[in-house]
Amino acid sequence: GVGMDVVKRTMDELRGTIDVQSAPGHGTSVTLRLPLTLAIIDGMLVRVGKARYTIPLSSVEECVELPPAAEKNGNGRNFLSIRGSLVPFLRLRELFGTTTPGELHQKVVIVSTGEQRVGLVVDQILGNNQTVVKSLSRLHSTVDTFSGATILGDGTVALILDVNHLVSFGQELESRLGSAPREKVA
Secondary structure, eight states, X not given: OHHHHHHHHHHHHTTOEXXXXXXXXXXXXXXXXXXXXXXXXXXXXXXXXXXXXXXXGGGEEEEEEOOHHHHHOOSSOOEEEETTEEEEEEEHHHHTTOOSOOOSSXXXXXXXXXXXXXXXXXXXXXXXXXXXXXXXXXXXTTOOSEEEEEEOTTSOEEEEEOHHHHHHHHHHHHHHHOSSOSSOOO
């Protein structure tokens, strides 16, 4: 009827398709197929070394500058004191094996999943953008650090960070190294 006509027009505008299969006495099956490019998220574009990455904005709590005292903390325990609670942080330069020299003033993006929080140290915050999510190939299905990729306006690719995995990894690292750092960083 009229309702399906509206659905068909909307699907055509989205470049999707509708398949309707009906069998007497067995009911009707309606299949809607939408293009993958409809997976759009708001993201924060960051730079680590020469590479750019996208962090889903829904997971970002806040951004702070990495204190100089945290730069000198070489005992393997990386914590920041954020409003009275200690938050472990991961240096993405080390995690990704970046060899280019780091920025003088690095930033920490505090991300969370549920009640767990972790800081991600990046060289530069480039800004917010709407990101079209492209899935990774089957060859990359075992890489847990990234949930997908996106093509930026200049044609380069930015990998989308899997915040759930990074938060779990940061919390696991925190529990292995002990819950109290040797020195507090303000």
